[in-house]
Amino acid sequence: MTTDIRDIPEAHVDRALDLAHLAFHAKVGDATRKRQRELLLGCERVGAYEDEEIVGFTAAHRLGLSVPGGELPVAELDFVSVAPTHRRRGVLTGMIGELWRRCAADGRPLACLWASEEAIYGRFGFGPATEAYNVEIDSTRPLDLRITPDRRPLRLLDPAAAVPVIAPLYEASRARRSGRLSRDEAWWRWSVRSDGEDDDDNDNDGPKRVVVLGDKGAPAVGYVTYRVGEKGTVTVGELEAADAPAAAALWSYLASIDLTRKIQAWTVAPDDPLLHFAADRDQVRVTGQWPAMWLRLVDVAQALTARSWAAPVDLVLEVRDATLPANAGRFRLTADPSGAVYEPADGPADLALDVRELASCYLGGTPLRRLVRAGLAEERTPGAARLLDAALETEYLPFTGD
Template structure:
């Protein structure tokens, strides 16, 4: 059998969804399928066909990804799936190659994804660039905090009003933290405005609470659901500062007829564990790699972000998938910006593109990877120098849960 790669037309989207549900062992009700279908219509779609049967599928959502000092065009890969009858035949490798060609043609230097299996994507140059942690709060007793909550009013708003009210504060959070996605009107409509979510989920509809006077800029917001076992599930929280966050957590913990608050993804430097007075009441239940990042165009990525300190380093980059990134390059950083070009000088650091991708947003230290045996430091102090240049005030975070 021969397999060819081509774009997936709108008329084949339902077939592509069927393949994705098969590969991920999922069932989807009508509302969930409708939401997924609408999302795919806003994506680039690559299919692997065996005759006219779709045996591989990958979607690429075009977006902007916040990086230190700004934003870069990127694609987020989703619904990546291969039919169980066609595994280990190079289908995924072929689809990834086609996606890299499309990224180059569209001048998108970054690609990212949420990895269903960590072992798969490292070989394609992806590295875990952000971390997240999950928390659980016992709300059978009052939540005791060490900071005074912001005393501005809390307002429950209709999901349909969410974009106008929430988007400005979300954009502020993107400006100070790498790893955050741009959101268009279609995203807000699918994710929040319907208020319904997945029809096969056991939680209730989305609720949106905003901190701040009506008509004034929001100081914080939380999107949550209340489900079975009297559990409040936090889908997203954005707060301008610690008092604003304290006000939102206090609200969630005081909702009547509930016993527990769960948040599936918080930034690794989120203040909640620090200002909680009782760490037995506010428990970190997991810490895990969140967004995986791939530098598709290393030179463009490195020269387009801001840097925290000057540096002059020679990097030997290995990239088996995209040879244009491979070689020995001098990275020079000064107050005017960064330059990156080929050189014959000896390398100070030798690293794979997946490890450079992991460190790019400032969430992973190069010297940690040196100690792990993944990066070779040939010039003493080179790893510490690159870490100082990559450092950011806020750790990167991606909490795109909808």
Template sequence: MEIRDVPEAHLDRALDLAYLVFHERPDEAKRKHHRALMLPCARVGAYDGETLVGFVAAHPFTLSVPGGDLPCPGLTFVSVAPTHRRRGVLSAMLGELFRRCGERREPIAALWASEDAIYGRFGFGPATQGALVEIDSRRPLALRIAPDERPLRLVDPADAPAAVGPYYASTRALRAGRVARDEERWSGEWLADEDEEDDELSPPRIVALGDPLAGYAVYRTKGENEDTRTPGLVRVDELEADTPAVAAALWTYLAAVDLTGTVRAWGRPLDDPLLLFAADRDQVRVTGQFPALWVRLVDVGAALTARSWAAAAELVLEVHDARVPANSGRFRLAVDGRSARYEPTGDPVDLSFDVRDLGACYLGGTRVADLVAAGLVEEHTPGAAAALDAALRTDRLPHTDDEF
């Protein structure tokens, strides 16, 4: 096998391979859309002779991390031909991507895992979690707080990049794990007219509150299924709000959409205020939870020193990384409450990590102490996990809606 760039002339081969692996048969419009998505991506392929047998694309994303932004390749369309499984194809392609990340000074990479069992082996850890929230909207939404009374308005999706894009950009600093969206990502992907998962859903709708804007929600609807008598659905894809009262107004609107009986939000943050200000938790239920964004620390030292910190700490970390040997070793992490130094040391170890678990903790969404309790991180010095958790803590849990 030869690992090399996939040129634009081979994009149709790459898509055919992905559709084979993911059991898809898209129409021509969807294929055209996928092809356009691939054009700005870095593309790595595995070739057996002239046959493309493996493919990985990487979006040139920017991801919010505590205290700022980092370049973060977003891996997608990861595919290996069924004839070439278990022959090191995926290992070779990801190894090449990690090498390129080092050259381009991209200290982290991320993906959404189609199969959770695969990507931990390559050093990815689940850094954000999503909650599936369902509201029984056959009766008025019961809340413990008063909704903001300012008028709501509908925003044309074509106007979204200008109308709500700057507001979304301002929210990225409040939660780590969020992808920066340019106009193409807003219009071509996030607000695509047809939903890839359910073609019965309406085009996207956007409801906004306040002038200047204080919050908005992106949602789609579906009418009642007459055969099964399933009530009409409001699917919430995104909801951002300045205050709990603004959020309450948006949720109240969504739960009152005519001819619907269920509101379903597919990926809310675990600390969503709705779960606290809902007056009836039988009406507002968490029906599931899932790992969302998986983060890989390609350069551990550069990633740790690029983020901000909530408390001072000085700890010796022992890191194991089977895929990027430069990350392996014993390092002193010295945090002064704002910035950090990360340097090799021979001093006794406080905490031992696999790089995947350090990636899970990196954005502040997984507690080190929980990983110690699970037997995944070894605490050699009592209190070391608590000290690192205090330093890693963020005011809000990391979260992302942008699946890719």
């Protein structure tokens, strides 16, 4: 049968969710399904239909992504799923191709996702652009620190009222660190506010808690969201702090909660100050490291000329892009802290690489010279990779926690 790629109307959203839960072997409760449906109603929905049956589904949230020096529109892919009976029949390729056409029409130069199966997305030009650490802290004793925590008071807030207090801190983090997605009211309601409903997928955990650091009536200098499980495990949702002493105060608070034994944080930035100011690394351990956000440069020229540059660079890049040929070819990148120009070039290339490797380097998290050593990019002019790395460098490593 012929597969038809088209919009999924509101009337078919529940059918699309059924397919996503089938593909991901997910069992969700009524409250979670209600919130998923609410999110889907606010984003693009592309479906693959066969004889009016939905056999493929992907959603794209219209968000902004912080990049060095600013922000760019991004299609944040979600619920990417194909019926198990229709794998390897071009369904996903057709849906992704439709999303690329929409990104080009709307002027969105970037797309991103969290990959459930990492082997899939490289062939569509996605590269791992941010990394995250899993961190575990033994909280059977006070957290041993090398710095003095911020002494300002801690306050427990009702999650439903917390957003106006904590959102400015998140926005400040987006201004200094790339890889962070914009958040609207629906996202904050999904992630932080309980709206009086328990999260039915966390039956063994307590309710969401929000603690902020700072004097009442003054802007907060840090916040943490967390839950406490029945076995005494504190699971951190998100921790943002204006500086290291503020972060130390919040981590110390988490370690001091009565009747708990362990802190688990599943997404911590690789350059988080905790990993340096913790005095005992047997107490604070990194238990995992993994690619977080996968990034696609849908429009390479727009992406490169819109970000800021840390140092001058003048190189010819030979870019390969199997699925978006407009990005492929030889281009001269001339950039410095005042801006960048990216235009076709006829001369020999200094560097040759696939668009997925360029995406991995774009936010400043992956040095290109590592990819050269791995055989994934070719340095044709000695020293060219180091020059591009210096220009791409950022003060903070990119990080995505959403």
